[in-house]
Each structure stands twice: as C-alpha cells, then as structure tokens.
Amino acid sequence: MSPILIAEQVLNGLQFGVMLFLMAAGLTLIFGVMGLINLAHGSLYMVGAFAAAAVAGATGSFLLALVAALAAAALAGALVELVVIRRLYNRDHLDQVLATFALILIFSEGTRWLFGSFPLYLDIPAWLSGPVTLPGGIQYPLYRLALIVLGLLVAVGLWLLISRTRIGIQIRAGENDREMIAALGVDISKLYTLVFALGAGLAGLAGALVGAIQSVQVGMGEPVLILAFVVIVIGGIGSIKGALIGAVLVGLTDTLGGIFLPELFKLFADPATATATGSAFASMAIYILMAAVLVWRPTGLFGART
Template sequence: MQTALFIEQILNGLQLGVMLFLMAAGLTLIFGVMGLINLAHGSLYMVGAFACAAVAAATGSFWLGLAASLAAAAAAGAIMEILVIRRLYERDHLDQVLATFALILIFSEGTRWLFGSFPLYLDIPKLLQGTVPIPGGSRYQLYRLAIIGVGVAVAVGLFLLISKTRLGMRIRAGESDREMIGALGVDIRTLYTVVFALGAALAGLAGAMVGALQSVQVGMGEPVLILAFVVIVIGGIGSIKGALVGALLVGLVDTMGRFLLPQLFGMLMPPSQAGLVGGALASMLIYIVMAFVLAMRPQGLFPAAKG
C-alpha cells in the first residue's frame, strides 16, 4: 500500500504540474512577446472556471461548459488587452503592476456581482468518473489522469504552434525584435491581441478543469498565479519548454514535499510536531528550489532564445 500511495502522490504532482503549465504557458507567452507583467492572469483562470460552472449548470453538459470557459476567457483577455493592456506596453513595470492589480479587483467584484459570494460546484463528467488501477494495488481517479493527458496534449500543440506555423514564427519574431516585424508589415496590435487571447484561453481551460476538483469561487486564481510566476522564473521567461519543465518540477516538489517531509521528521520527533514542522518546510520548498535555480542559472533553466 505504501508503494501505491507513493505512486498516487507522484500522479498528484504531475496533475498539479500540468495545471500550472496551462497557467504559466500563457503567462510566459505574454511576458515573452509583450514584456508585460500581468497580475490579472489569475482572474482569467477564475473567469474560465465560473463560465464552465454556469454553463454546465444551465445545460447539464460539462463539455459545453468547457467550451464556454475557453471562449469566455479568450474574449475577456482580448477585451482586456484592447481596452487596457495595449496602453501599458511602453510604460514601466510599476504601471503595469498597478493597472493589472486594479483589473484583479474589477474582475473579482464583477464576478461577485454576477454570481454572488457563494461558491459554485462542477460535477465531473460521467465519461471521466470512476477510477483506474495503479501499481501497488490501489486505484486512481480517472479525471485526474485526464487532466494530465490534456496538459500533455496542450504542450504538444503549443510546441507545434510555435515551431511549425506562421503565427508561431511571428510570435518568436515578436519575442526577438518586435520593431523589426512591425517594419516588415506584421500588424503588431493584432498579434498582441491574439497572443493575449491565447494565453487567457489556456488559463480559462485550467480553471475549468480544476473547478471540477474544488469549489469555484471568487479569488481562486490568485494563489495559482503566485505558483505560475514561480514556474516561469524557474523555467525561463518566454520559454514554453521552460514553463513545462518548471511546472512539472514545482508540482512534484510541492506534492512530494507535503507527503514525505512529515514522515521524515516523524523519525526524529513526535508525530504532532513532525506534521507541523514538515508542513511548514514543505510550503517553503518550491521557493527554496526557485532561489537555488536563480543562484545557479539567473535566466532560468531554459531561457527563451533571443535574436
């Protein structure tokens, strides 16, 4: 049973990692292409979760809710970029932080006004209910495996988009020299809106899928946003590969730390103290990893190549 529990925690870490990747991929694209610090990215995660929950409740279909989450988050991101964000590109990072923090408050209060202060709940679709056997004699939730599968599929899709398509070529060029591609006739404003909407849709997808595992409530995106920033710092700003590796590393370190550290300290002290000390250290572990990576590689593990 201990083997099964260990494998289950590894799968939990992978599931957390791919969810963080969906958040961090959009965030790192936005920062890499636009040089913009977007604190409101977590609000787009919340928008996706609420859109999915509301549509699923109205129609009885999780899949329609999932489609609505992508559409609502992408639309919210595009509107945000057109009305507010594009006025911030030439401003310093402090202005960007203040403006996007204001957007967090606007999204939170607007969501509370629309849906109220009580949380919403999403049911796991029937197709993905149930469990599957894992080594060690235990079983693991099928829906969590599906989240891992979706994360892998999105990672492959983003890699193909960035490396094999004309849009990807423009995104990579925008990361290297935005003035040059503007001079070559590429509509920079449209490119920025598309990238922002793509990043918003990924955040909305993450919120919708995680919404079936926890309650959907106002402010749910902010704790995840902090972890997403840790991911892109570890992986390298502007790098999709770095976002994937950083997200999996953070997910596994956080999950396994919370699982193993109390047990390790239990060998040295009473169980009550071991749980307290181990839990406190586990909550700091990903930040310790981030500090170590920054000390060794200040640009992150896989920084985006610049022209």
C-alpha cells in the same frame, strides 16, 4: 510507505504541474512577446471557472462547459487587451503591475457582484468519474488522469503552433524584434491581441478543469498565479519548454514535499509536532526550490543568458 502510495503522489504532482503549465505558458508567452507582466492572469483563470460552472449548471454538459470556459476567458482577455493592456506596452513594469492589480480588483469584486460570495460547484461528468486501475495495481481517479493527458496534449499543440505554423513564426519573430516584423507587414497589434487571447484561453481552460476538483470561487486565481510566477522564474521567462519543466518540478515538489516532510520530521520528533512542523515546511518547499535555482541560474533553467 508503499510504492503504490508514492506512485499515486507522483501522478498527483504531475497533474498539478500540468495545470500550472497551462497558466504559466500563457504568462510566459505574453511576457516573451509583449514584455508585459500580467497580474490579472489569475482573474482570467477565475473567469474560465465561473463560465464553466454557469454553463454546466444550465446545460449539464461538461464539454460545453469547457468550450465556454475557453471562449469566455479568451474573449475577456481580448477585451482587456484592447481596452487597457495595449496602453501599457510602452510603460515601465511598475505601471503594468498597478494597472493589472486594478484589473484584479475589478474582476474579483465584479464576479462577487454577479455570482455572490458562495462557492459554486462544477461536477466531474459521469464518463470521467471513478477510478481506473493502472499497471501495477494502482487505483487512480480517471478524471485526474484525463487532466494529465489533456495538459500534455495542450503542451504538444502549443509546441506545434509555435514551431510549425505561420502564426508561430510571427510570435517568435515578435519576441526577437517587433519593429522588424512590423516593417515586414505583420499587423503587430492584431498579433498581440491574439497572443493575449490565447494565453487567456489557456488560463480559463485550466480554471475550469481545476474547478471540477476544487470549488469555483472568487480569489481562486491568485494563488495559482503566484505559483505560475514561481514556475516561470524556475523555467526562465519566455520559454515554453522552461514553463513545462518548471511546472512539473513545482507540482512534484509541492505534492511530494507535503507527504514526505512530515514523515521525515517524525524521525526525530513526536508525531503531532512532526506533522505540524513538517507541513509548515512543506508549504515552503517550492520557494526553497526557486531560491536554489536562482542561486544556480539567476535567469532560470531555460532563460536567455544576459
């Protein structure tokens, strides 16, 4: 196995991880600030992808499609927060799980109703397609490289937002003591809607960006949602830094496991069996990583100690 192939796979893992971060950041913010577990976050990812595919189909512009994805998901998020989610803040986690599961059913079947069961395709724009040559002679798709850069930019932006702005101060205060900041005159329900819409927008953006590599279809959000949960469990609930590190760890483990485990099994089994067994175990690799972190630190790498 050549170093170039390995470098390529590391980049793939990084790209996957950065997209997972966009999902996990929203989830962990929403949980940290409102104490809400939101299963419908995957639906917002799907809404973003469909909005992007529809707008790209109508206008042909990829940038407009991204803006549409962000706006549609944030709008859907704000709407859902106003109508359903805000009734759930004082309920137990079971009610939150059930209500957001119901939202998944409504979103998924509603989208199938509107767009049909066939997958849509979102094309990579011409100015981002094709390979680039990186130092060391590695040929790598420009689009995937752009995803890595964009994801890292969003991470930096989010960090600046949370640590440097007035809204960020309110969000952090809301995580610690919601009665106190309400008493200080911050409109807490407006803040909650804002945080939810922000998380939703990030999910929608991720959906549109990934939709251009894969296909845009109903049910695309939930596998990513569950991976984002794994990321949060590893990184620690409520921690943006944890979400970033967890996401990159999961992305790398998944991608590299898929490459190396079959090779590893080839050392002591015939190639066909090794490939089958290796890829079966590779699909479990990230969950084994999660289990290992749980044994070591039950509240995740950066979670609050209890």
